[in-house]
Amino acid sequence: xxxxxHAPPLPPLDAPLRTDGAxxxxxxxxxxxxxxxxxxxxxxxxxxLGVLRIRWNxxxxxxxxxxxxxxxxGDAYLDRLLAFAQLADRAGMAVVFAAQDVTPMPNADxxxxxxxxxxxxxxxxxxxxxxxxxxxxxxxxxxxxxxxxQLADAVRTAGARQLIAVSAFNDAQGxxxxxxxxxxxxxxxxxxxxxxxxxxxxxxxxxxxxxxVPLYAGExxxxxxxxxxxxxxxxxxxxxxxxxxxxxxxxxxxxxxxATIAPFRAGGLVREFEDYLPTSINRTITCGxxxxxxxxxxxxxxxxxxxxxxxxxxxxxxxxANAAGGPAAPIAPGELISIYTEQLGPEKGLSASLDANGRIxxxxxxxxxxxxxAPVPLLFASAFQINAQVPYDxxxxxxxxxxxxxxxxxxxxxxxxxxxxxxxxxxxxxxRIAVALNQDGTRNGAGNPALPGTxxxxxxxxxxxxxxxGRAGVPVEGSHPALVxxxxxxxxxxxxxxxFSGEAPGFIGLNQFNVRLADAPLxxxxxxxxxxxxxxxxxxxxxxxxxx
Numbered sequence: 001x002x003x004x005x006h007a008p009p010l011p012p013l014d015a016p017l018r019t020d021g022a023x024x025x026x027x028x029x030x031x032x033x034x035x036x037x038x039x040x041x042x043x044x045x046x047x048x049l050g051v052l053r054i055r056w057n058x059x060x061x062x063x064x065x066x067x068x069x070x071x072x073x074g075d076a077y078l079d080r081l082l083a084f085a086q087l088a089d090r091a092g093m094a095v096v097f098a099a100q101d102v103t104p105m106p107n108a109d110x111x112x113x114x115x116x117x118x119x120x121x122x123x124x125x126x127x128x129x130x131x132x133x134x135x136x137x138x139x140x141x142x143x144x145x146x147x148x149x150q151l152a153d154a155v156r157t158a159g160a161r162q163l164i165a166v167s168a169f170n171d172a173q174g175x176x177x178x179x180x181x182x183x184x185x186x187x188x189x190x191x192x193x194x195x196x197x198x199x200x201x202x203x204x205x206x207x208x209x210x211x212x213v214p215l216y217a218g219e220x221x222x223x224x225x226x227x228x229x230x231x232x233x234x235x236x237x238x239x240x241x242x243x244x245x246x247x248x249x250x251x252x253x254x255x256x257x258x259a260t261i262a263p264f265r266a267g268g269l270v271r272e273f274e275d276y277l278p279t280s281i282n283r284t285i286t287c288g289x290x291x292x293x294x295x296x297x298x299x300x301x302x303x304x305x306x307x308x309x310x311x312x313x314x315x316x317x318x319x320x321a322n323a324a325g326g327p328a329a330p331i332a333p334g335e336l337i338s339i340y341t342e343q344l345g346p347e348k349g350l351s352a353s354l355d356a357n358g359r360i361x362x363x364x365x366x367x368x369x370x371x372x373x374a375p376v377p378l379l380f381a382s383a384f385q386i387n388a389q390v391p392y393d394x395x396x397x398x399x400x401x402x403x404x405x406x407x408x409x410x411x412x413x414x415x416x417x418x419x420x421x422x423x424x425x426x427x428x429x430x431x432r433i434a435v436a437l438n439q440d441g442t443r444n445g446a447g448n449p450a451l452p453g454t455x456x457x458x459x460x461x462x463x464x465x466x467x468x469x470g471r472a473g474v475p476v477e478g479s480h481p482a483l484v485x486x487x488x489x490x491x492x493x494x495x496x497x498x499x500f501s502g503e504a505p506g507f508i509g510l511n512q513f514n515v516r517l518a519d520a521p522l523x524x525x526x527x528x529x530x531x532x533x534x535x536x537x538x539x540x541x542x543x544x545x546x547x548x
Contacts, residue, residue, distance in 0.1 A: 007307045009343055010035060010059050012092030015125035017163050019188050019214050024163070024258065033256055034094060034128075035305055036060030038219050039264030041084055049091035050409035051276045054343050055313045057305045061088055062096040062218065062260040064133070067113045078120040085124040096165065096260060097121070098130035098218065099151075104137030106147050111154050118158035128163045129155055130218060134170035134194055141182045144169070152184050165190040165216050174205025189213070190258065195220040195248075197233045210255055217252065221262040221269070224281075224295050227288035236285045245281075245297050249304040261301055267294035269301060275412035277310065278302045312342040315404060315414035322462045323379075323387050323509075324424035326541030330417035331390045331400075334470045335462035336379065336509040339369065339386040344406040349382030359473045360389075360508060366407040371416075372400050377473030379508070389509045392470040396420045421464035421485050421534035423511070425543040434458045434530055434543040446525075449546035453519040456545065459504065463487070463511040463534045466503055476503040480512065485535035487513065491545055492528025494518045501534075522547055 014026040023031045037052065041063040044052075052058045063084065070077045081097060088095040097117070099110060110132060121127045131151040135144065148166045155164055166184050168174040174193045183189075193205035195217035206215050222245070224231055235241045252259050261269060271277045271293060278298025289295070302311045318328040323336035331337055346365035354360060362368060362375035369376050369388045380387040386404065394400055396418050404411045426435040436444040436458040439451075450456045466481035480502035487501040497516040504512040513532070522528075527544040 007057060007305060009054075009312070010057050010305075012053075013059050013094050013126055015094070016161070017094070017125075017128075017188075019163065019190070022211050022214055023256065024190070024214050031256070032059075034060040034096075034216065034258035034260065036062060036093070036096075036260040037264035037269060037301075038062035038096075038098075038221070038260040038262035039268075040064065041080070043264055044084070044088075046087060046091065047408060047410070048273065048276070049088060049093060050407065053091050053093055054406070054409050055276065055311045055411075056302065057312060058093070060094040060096060060128075060258075060260055061264075062098055062130070062262075065097040065099045065113070065117060065130075067099060067101040067109050070113050070116070071109060078117055081117065082120055082124070085121055085127045089124060089126050094126040094128055095124075096128045096130050096218075098133045098165075100133040105135050105143070106132045106151055111150060114151050114154045115158055118155040118160035122158060122160035122162075125162065128165060128190075129160070130165040130167065130192060131155070132167060133218075134167055136170045139169055139171070139173070139177070141178055145182050145184065148184050152186055152189070156186055161188065163188050163190055165192040165218065167218060168193040168205055170194060172205075174207065175209050176205070176207040178207055178209070183213070190216040192216040192218045194218050195259070197222060197230055206257075215255065215257045217257055217259040219262040220248065220252075220259050222297055223263060223268065224285060224287065225267065225290055231285070231287035234285060238281045238283055238285070241281050241285060242300060245300045246304070249300065253304075261297070268296050269298040270296075271298070276410075277412055280309075310412075313344040313404070313406075313409075313411050315339075315341065315402060315411040317414060317416050320402070320414075320416055322422060322424035322541075324426045324461050324541070325429075326424040326539065329422045329540070330419040331394070332419055332422040332462045332537075333390060333392045333394055333396070333465045334472065334509055335390045335422060335464075337388055337390055337462075339388065339402075339404060340384065341386065341404060341411065343383055344404050344409065344411060345381040345383045345386055347383050349380060349385075352377075352379050354475070358475065362473070368405045370401075370403045370405070377508070389472045391472045392465060394418045396464075419537060421537045422462040423460050423532050423534045423537060423539050424462055424541050425458060425460045425530055425532055425539050427541070427543045432542050432544055433527070434545050436545055444546050446546060449525045449548040450517055451548055452517060452521045455499075455514055455516050457512060457514050458530070458543075458545070460511045460513065460532055460539070461509050463501070470503060473508065475508055476505050476510075478505070480505060483511065483534065488533040489513065489515050490531045490533075491515070491517065492522070492526075492547060494528075517547065524548065 279296030350365040364381040367381035439454040482502040500514040532539040
């Protein structure tokens with residue numbers, strides 16, 4: 001389970017789905033569980049579904065299918081459901097359509113609705129039909145079975161073979177007491193309970209069905225903005241409530257119970273629809289509390305499904321570093337940077353090449369990086385690392401807004417500090433030896449050290465603005481643009497003479513330094529630690545040079 005460690009990404013549901021005993025199987029026969037959120041259909045557009053699929057690691061959404069709206073709008077309403085099913089399908093997600101009406105139990109209108117809706121949706125393999133949301137008014141299981149079987153038969157008669165879900169009574173007992181011979185015929189049936197806290201602080205509404213049939217918690221969740229029993233039965237301290245919710249998640253994982261969590265709306269599971277960050281429970285619970293920021297169980301959901309309170313693909317300044325190596329750091333004009341994220345790039349890494357105009361692209365394998373809303377050049381993109389070049393016109397002493405998009409799915413927006421320079425030296429990662437050339441043009445290394453008084457050339461990035469000003473995404477042409485900031489280099493404890501520092505011709509964002517070593521010999525081959533200082537910033541990742 002994810003709360004025990006980092007979770008693997010959920011693959012897209014390979015539909016059509018079917019049931020086998022207590023399991024849901026995909027089209028290849030592999031077991032799957034539904035993990036999703038429940039909200040109004042207007043809460044989900046293509047961008048939001050993409051965020052839920054990739055960053056929240058979900059495979060399902062649940063939305064109402066309103067019988068009254070269908071009676072009013074007819075085919076136009078069914079067209080809307082069909083369009084949403086196709087939108088969710090393109091995101092690789094299942095959608096549960098939960099029929100709802102004002103009557104306690106299904107009636108003739110519900111039956112007519114499912115005949116029409118199932119006929120319209122029968123070809124949408126990732127659609128799931130929850131036949132009636134939270135029936136009530138009786139605990140007569142014969143009445144329940146007759147009612148649900150009629151709805152199931154209406155769906156099957158319309159030619160729809162997808163999963164259906166039949167909901168328990170909406171009371172404290174749920175499926176408790178259901179006779180062993182009360183089942184819905186026809187197969188591909190999930191047994192659904194709302195799993196809310198309206199009736200108990202520790203609901204267990206599936207009775208003895210565990211291990212016998214597929215179980216589905218249709219609308220698990222809390223709503224602290226209300227003052228009804230759904231809130232009143234909850235623990236009132238943040239720690240106790242978080243513990244209860246995590247224990248419920250453990251129960252779902254251990255018993256392979258599918259679940260859609262509610263409410264997915266601003267202030268419910270998600271704070272807002274710009275950065276899509278989850279809500280948290282971090283203060284004493286007061287039912288009906290509308291104090292901002294709203295409390296909710298979004299972080300519990302994220303921890304459960306991704307192993308991280310902020311989910312996959314969360315952007316922050318400590319995930320941005322110099323592409324040459326070193327710890328996270330502020331960025332500088334023209335710097336090559338690495339952005340470390342999750343699931344926001346192609347699974348197989350892609351490297352950039354120059355286009356017909358001699359530039360590297362700002363889109364690579366569906367990945368884009370924006371700094372202050374402007375796309376920046378990309379050198380490499382993968383699911384876990386993106387290499388990009390910082391524009392030269394960013395202003396030191398400010399903070400810029402950085403955001404990554406992958407196939408239209410955004411990260412949150414991160415604020416990144418800008419400095420005059422943030423240099424790091426390129427090294428061979430196997431031995432932390434600088435990528436350097438001796439005076440004769442050969443590669444510096446063991447058995448080929450630099451000699452006293454000779455000139456060596458090494459390379460870095462993040463050294464700041466040049467004169468003339470640099471252009472991002474374009475190889476340097478002609479003469480070397482010189483660095484604006486002063487440069488010092490110390491190698492093996494000795495300050496050496498830097499007689500050139502600037503951009504390397506034919507490269508993008510690569511700083512070149514030509515340095516004359518001290519004349520005094522070292523008495524044998526050894527390595528010397530290199531420290532590059534540009535302006536008032538120095539390199540922090542160890543780099544060594546072989547010298548004699």
